[in-house]
Amino acid sequence: MTWVIGIDLGGSKIALGLVSPDDQILNRRRIDTDADEGVESVTDRISAQVDSLKLDLPRRETVAGVGVGAPGLLDPVSGDLYMLVNLPGISNTPFRAILQEKLSLPVKLDHDAKVAALGEFHFGAGRDRDSMIYIVIGTGVGAAIIYEGRLIYGESNSAGESGHMTVDPNGRLCHCGSRGCLETYTSGPALVKAYAAASGETITGAEVTRRAAAGDVVALRVLREAGRALGIAIASIAMTVNIEQFVIGGSVASAGDLLLDPARAAVPKYSFKAVSDRLRITASTLGEDAPIYGAAYLARMLLRNRP
Amino acid sequence: MTWVIGIDLGGSKIALGLVSPDDQILNRRRIDTDADEGVESVTDRISAQVDSLKLDLPRRETVAGVGVGAPGLLDPVSGDLYMLVNLPGISNTPFRAILQEKLSLPVKLDHDAKVAALGEFHFGAGRDRDSMIYIVIGTGVGAAIIYEGRLIYGESNSAGESGHMTVDPNGRLCHCGSRGCLETYTSGPALVKAYAAASGETITGAEVTRRAAAGDVVALRVLREAGRALGIAIASIAMTVNIEQFVIGGSVASAGDLLLDPARAAVPKYSFKAVSDRLRITASTLGEDAPIYGAAYLARMLLRNRP
Numbered sequence: 001m002t003w004v005i006g007i008d009l010g011g012s013k014i015a016l017g018l019v020s021p022d023d024q025i026l027n028r029r030r031i032d033t034d035a036d037e038g039v040e041s042v043t044d045r046i047s048a049q050v051d052s053l054k055l056d057l058p059r060r061e062t063v064a065g066v067g068v069g070a071p072g073l074l075d076p077v078s079g080d081l082y083m084l085v086n087l088p089g090i091s092n093t094p095f096r097a098i099l100q101e102k103l104s105l106p107v108k109l110d111h112d113a114k115v116a117a118l119g120e121f122h123f124g125a126g127r128d129r130d131s132m133i134y135i136v137i138g139t140g141v142g143a144a145i146i147y148e149g150r151l152i153y154g155e156s157n158s159a160g161e162s163g164h165m166t167v168d169p170n171g172r173l174c175h176c177g178s179r180g181c182l183e184t185y186t187s188g189p190a191l192v193k194a195y196a197a198a199s200g201e202t203i204t205g206a207e208v209t210r211r212a213a214a215g216d217v218v219a220l221r222v223l224r225e226a227g228r229a230l231g232i233a234i235a236s237i238a239m240t241v242n243i244e245q246f247v248i249g250g251s252v253a254s255a256g257d258l259l260l261d262p263a264r265a266a267v268p269k270y271s272f273k274a275v276s277d278r279l280r281i282t283a284s285t286l287g288e289d290a291p292i293y294g295a296a297y298l299a300r301m302l303l304r305n306r307p
Numbered sequence: 308m309t310w311v312i313g314i315d316l317g318g319s320k321i322a323l324g325l326v327s328p329d330d331q332i333l334n335r336r337r338i339d340t341d342a343d344e345g346v347e348s349v350t351d352r353i354s355a356q357v358d359s360l361k362l363d364l365p366r367r368e369t370v371a372g373v374g375v376g377a378p379g380l381l382d383p384v385s386g387d388l389y390m391l392v393n394l395p396g397i398s399n400t401p402f403r404a405i406l407q408e409k410l411s412l413p414v415k416l417d418h419d420a421k422v423a424a425l426g427e428f429h430f431g432a433g434r435d436r437d438s439m440i441y442i443v444i445g446t447g448v449g450a451a452i453i454y455e456g457r458l459i460y461g462e463s464n465s466a467g468e469s470g471h472m473t474v475d476p477n478g479r480l481c482h483c484g485s486r487g488c489l490e491t492y493t494s495g496p497a498l499v500k501a502y503a504a505a506s507g508e509t510i511t512g513a514e515v516t517r518r519a520a521a522g523d524v525v526a527l528r529v530l531r532e533a534g535r536a537l538g539i540a541i542a543s544i545a546m547t548v549n550i551e552q553f554v555i556g557g558s559v560a561s562a563g564d565l566l567l568d569p570a571r572a573a574v575p576k577y578s579f580k581a582v583s584d585r586l587r588i589t590a591s592t593l594g595e596d597a598p599i600y601g602a603a604y605l606a607r608m609l610l611r612n613r614p
Contacts, residue, residue, distance in 0.1 A: 073581075130462065131462055143547065145547070145548070147454075147459065152454065152548060153549070154548055154549020154550065155437065155438055155549055155550060155551045155585070156549055156551070156581065156582075156585060157549070158546075158549040158579070158581060158582055159547065159548050159549040160547065160549075161546045161547070161549070161579060161582065162546060162547045164546050164578065164579060165542075165543035165546045165547055166474075166539050166542065166543050166577045167473075167476065168475065168476055168477070169474065169475055169539050169577065170475070176579065178576060178577050178578070179576075179577075232473050232476050235472075235473065236472035236473050236543060237547055239465075239468045239469060239471050239472045240450065240452070240466065240467065240468070240469045240472055240544055240547070240548075241452070241459060241461055241466050241547075241548070242460070242461020242462055242463055242464070242465040242466035242467075242468075243461065243462060244462045244463070269485060269486075270473045270476065270485050270486075271471065271485070272465070272468060272471060272483065274380075274463065274465060275463075275465055275468070278462070278463060
């Protein structure tokens with residue numbers, strides 16, 4: 001039984017967690033990402049936090065491995081980062097290899113949505129399931145598919161770009177160039193835009209959720225439309241792959257049932273009863289810790305020499 | 308090396324093929340399904356055709372097993388048929404067990420789209436691929452996903468109901484009760500309806516294709532719209548599962564590029580370049596033989612004791 005460290009490498013923050021052999025987060029660290037300083041700086045600062053977390057270990061224990069979740073295009077086998085839209089400073093670097101050398105510890109790296117999905121699947125909302133789809137809704141929308149216990153990567157490591165599946169081919173223009181992508185209805189920026197369009201007032205996505213909870217009819221309608229689009233996308237995914245547990249995470253998921261109830265209501269309208277009757281949409285139970293748990297799991301699997 | 312028989316149990320016809328150890332269809336039989344006569348009659352008549360095909364065997368050879376593809380809800384493990392919309396006469400019967408007893412041969416049964424997909428994957432348009440999605444377009448639209456060499460069944464054996472994924476949530480009403488299902492744009496009956504709506508003339512789906520090939524502008528537009536809907540659905544599926552080879556079969560696929568070119572044109576509009584650049588949409592190369600090849604493969608796997 002081993003101690004590991006899980007790392008959530010985010011666009012603005014890096015969160016680290018020291019995870020015990022019985023899968024508890026014993027302690028955490030949180031630093032700014034500051035990717036503009038470059039890969040040497042980022043990995044040096046991660047290394048310092050790992051050293052600091054090691055001081056929290058019980059006597060005679062050591063950290064055996066490290067897992068990392070990162071946003072954007074990457075190679076999960078080599079651990080090289082390709083294009084990270086929000087992190088140009090560390091794009092196109094052999095990030096995993098650099099970090100592994102600095103830490104003198106085995107490091108495994110994968111895409112953040114997949115890593116968070118592993119967390120929810122093994123320790124959170126998917127704990128009792130054989131298959132699960134995790135959808136993370138924040139600035140963008142991503143997904144990860146776990147089928148019969150294994151992550152689906154797709155043929156070019158691009159599975160899970162469900163934020164850009166088409167909800168309405170004549171719908172809103174997306175920054176990706178397509179029309180009516182899920183992300184144009186169900187993401188932080190989409191909530192901001194929809195609220196501004198309806199009220200003339202520009203507020204944050206978090207504020208839209210807060211106002212909806214307080215009964216603001218415009219905010220409620222914005223979340224209802226976002227939830228409906230999410231439900232249509234979930235129904236289409238479920239009709240194709242017949243996976244029955246959907247777990248929704250990311251900052252926008254903090255809206256909870258204000259977002260998920262409209263999604264649940266849309267599913268039976270856009271799928272077979274045999275599918276919709278068995279489909280469950282639940283909020284992440286691990287929240288911001290999901291990527292840390294998942295990254296810790298990644299590290300454990302690496303140590304057990306499993307792919 | 309063994310001889311097997313592949314059976315395509317269709318709504319109106321049953322096709323049988325005697326398949327050689329080197330995967331050639333040596334001979335065929337074709338009879339009416341007449342499911343209304345009941346399961347005893349259908350299995351008796353299949354049995355008679357199997358006996359007849361055995362006469363075509365080379366001296367001293369025998370048939371070692373039989374595979375069957377059947378439409379509708381079924382259990383691929385037991386081989387029980389549940390609800391077959393177009394075949395009520397044999398619905399809710401232990402079809403595989405009855406046939407196996409009559410033939411005194413091992414019989415394996417699975418869903419027709421999956422069986423045809425196995426045919427294309429191992430012997431047809433997917434022969435050089437690791438993963439593939441087969442979409443069959445006829446009276447209805449079904450699909451089968453092969454990922455890393457294995458069929459995806461989903462959690463309740465309902466994977467592949469992609470004919471009812473939503474292409475336009477405000478679109479045409481589908482017989483399933485939803486709106487804007489792929490099947491309302493891309494199926495034989497959809498072509499008939501669209502042509503009638505545009506011209507006032509009711510002709511068959513096959514005739515729509517024939518007229519389009521002859522330059523009829525209405526028929527060309529009908530196929531263009533059907534192809535566009537198909538492309539939108541393919542793009543959404545590809546963005547989620549990142550499978551890059553789509554093979555289109557079924558009677559409507561005989562329209563060939565008149566249907567597939569508009570689908571190919573829609574894909575880049577509704578998916579990332581990284582996905583669309585690698586995506587290939589091709590017509591079935593085995594046509595009506597795909598289910599026979601796939602059923603033969605099913606029989607071989609059963610004999611090799613693989614699930």
